[in-house]
Amino acid sequence: MVGLVGPGPDTTATTTATTTEDPGDGRDARQPRGSRYVASHVTKAFNGAEVLHDVSIVLEPGSVHSLLGENGAGKSTLFKIMSGLYEPDAGELVLGDERLHGLTPRSALQQGIYLVPQEPTLMAHLSAAENLYVGALPRHGRTRLVDWKRIGRESVSYFTRVGLDIDIETPARNLSIAQQQLLECARALVHNCQVILFDEPTSPLTPHEVDVLFELVDGLRSDGLALGFISHRLDEVISISDQVTVLRDGRFVMNAPRGGYTRDELVTAMIGRPIGVRTRVRRSSDVTDRREILRVEDLAAPPTFTDISFTLRKHEVTGLAGLVGSGRTEIAEAIFGLRKADRGKVVLDGVPLTHRTPRECIDAGLIYLPEDRARNGIFGEVDIGRNVTAGIIPHLPRRWHLIRTDRETLLAAGATARTAVHMQALGSSINTLSGGNQQRAMISRWLLAEPKVAIFDEPTRGVDVGAKDDIYDIVADLATSGLACLVISSDLEELTLICDRVLVIYEGRIVGEVEGDDVTTARLGQLVVEGAM
Ligand SMILES: Nc1ncnc2c1ncn2[C@@H]1O[C@H](COP(=O)(O)OP(=O)(O)O)[C@@H](O)[C@H]1O
Ligand SMILES: [Mg+2]
Incomplete structure (x- = not known):
């Protein structure tokens, strides 16, 4: 079942599926794993331009939910809001039963929400182990001194767990992008996170590295974490996701569970x-x-x-x-x-x-008509005629360095006739033209360059x-x-x-x-x- 351009997934229920039992493999179980994480009716604008409009997504524990959409659709912005980097203008975030107000990256981490960003943000000069514990250095109970022994011991086990085969002393700057990403995942585990959001983690990876990452994601899912995943590669999304949500131009377009959509439906939803x-x-x-x-x-x-x-x-x-x-x-x-x-x-x-x-x-x-005519090509306050001849000003007929406006007008008239610009007069401001006629005027400009x-x-x-x-x-x-x-x-x-x-x-x-x-x-x-x- 595919819900195309509907009201969005049901985000009203706030039931939690928390697993309180010990993971059983000796891992720290300070917090129960796997709460449901809901972003509900989120709206966000930057400088007055709305980039998310009434978007909802539900991340279930033990499940991977992918966000699909073209560049600029708003995927990263949604994950940044869900991890406290941006504040939403409207809407709410609910983790388990708890409404998260004024979420910050720090409070998100305390709640167990971790964003693996598009560009890893490790401290280049610190070692892999140090990066792993940034903001969470284990300390001796009484002395409050950093427990380096424990760091050495545990970082090896975290790295093994995410499939990262490195010397823990390696400076982060010497790690490949793939290794840095796995290290980010390991950080999420150190913080005992129950929600991990991945923003295009696979873009810089080789196919083999993608396999390694997916194996890890699979493991995290089995452990009951709620996982969000952004990619614009359909094959990846189809293979890894339990659910897919498609955004377009900041709006919810479709949500469907695994097997509940066809490839064509995803394509159509993405490109509209x-x-x-x-x-x-x-x-x-x-x-x-x-x-x-x-x-x-x-x-x-x-x-x-x-x-x-x-x-x-x-x-x-x-x-x-x-x-x-x-x-x-x-x-x-x-x-x-x-x-x-x-x-x-x-x-x-x-x-x-x-x-x-x-x-x-x-x-x-060679001529080029740029995409953003209003910004790149058109001189709004200038008349149509001069807009048309603007491309050949150095070549316009002149007398004593002055442009011969009679000739210029003739050229402009000829060119605008060739593209059939509908206008009152060549002397009118180009702003008086409709979008299509502005485009015609721009094309006539370039035709003058033959x-x-x-x-x-x-x-x-x-x-x-x-x-x-x-x-x-x-x-x-x-x-x-x-x-x-x-x-x-x-x-x-x-x-x-x-x-x-x-x-x-x-x-x-x-x-x-x-x-x-x-x-x-x-x-x-x-x-x-x-x-x-
Ligand atoms: N910090 C910001 N300031 C202004 N505009 C932004 C900011 N972040 C994102 N945008 C704009 O929001 C829109 C959505 O961006 P983004 O969420 O990064 O899309 P996606 O991740 O789907 O490619 C884009 O038009 C982008 O230019
Ligand atoms: Mg993005």
Whole structure:
């Protein structure tokens, strides 16, 4: 049973399933293991922007509950609230029978709640054993001196328990990320925690390290702990979770127990669109000149993206699909000279563009329409005409250094006609235009540079539905006129409608290329979310 966009899981009951019996293996049993931990109707805003809205989650003892969602969905924020790092604006946290008010990281730890953060936060210069006991150094009863003997003895057993095979004197800075994470888990055990929250623990790990971690998580589950787990890797989530909750844009979308969902349902819940509904609209393509015009070779800026190689051809629309945060925008920015790549090559029609400035890229025939037009591209207070010619100001016809405004107006009029900007007059402020028409105006700006390649980053985001089709037409027209277009979009359906070919980016790598009739939302959805089929 899958509850799609419902009121959320039932969080009203406050029954506890505490196991009070001794674990029986000599472990310290100061606190009973395994209380139910509930975050209920949590809302949180940063600087007025709501990033969590009325989200609830129930962590049951002896069970792994995963949070799924695209980057920015609010997963980390929820776990940070549940571990006292952030204070919620509304909602409550209930551990067992107890309402936790004004939770801080310290009081969370006292309650037995531990967050294994996305980036381990060990003290680099302290030894593994010292890190294990930070904030909880065992002391001799009478003298209150630190009991180093006990630390030596017990840290070995904690490390063994989490599968960490290291010398306890090793400085934390010499540990691998995987080892640091296991050490964090061991810390949670030292504090006798009953709730452990893992924030994307597997992202930096090798497959073998993931296996080791999962074995540990399995063990903690058998011990009755309540475990929260964040990952955006579906396979991992499906294999480890007793329950899955999906967030999107800070909202609860779905919750289901193990076996109570299909892979497709998870994908749809994460990216928000039913997959495989519409079929692709073909662009007329009786063009024969499909000459390669842009070549990207081994472009890399780890850890953001790496091994990026592809070519763009004249008359073709190529899509770049991927989750938010997969590296698509960063790749485009690197191609356009807005961001430095560590290695790799970009060649435009035989001209090397590597390490060029955006200005030089434009002059060579490459244009880039950034995602956030309002911030990056549009001069809001300036009139439409000047907004359109802004990209070629150094090249505008001049007399005595002064721009010949009559010529400028002519150019702007020609360009806005080409993209059919609906406006009162070229002299009106660009702020008077609708989102779609602003987009058209921006495209006309770049057409004045007579580009060979156009990169569009989320061209229809924030554009009203009616204007979307217009933008699709513009892209198609540009391709028909001989440009190579690269379209970055999170809207898979959009990609299926306008692209001849789609490259899929997953965690900074190209993991698939889909062409022709294979360009379907179902196929793209799987690749985008899972990185492979
Ligand atoms: N401390 C903060 N200040 C301002 N905005 C934040 C802060 N932490 C997170 N955000 C914003 O909240 C949203 C959700 O972030 P996060 O919880 O980290 O998402 P996820 O872990 O699902 O990728 C993002 O838009 C992020 O930019
Ligand atoms: Mg996160």
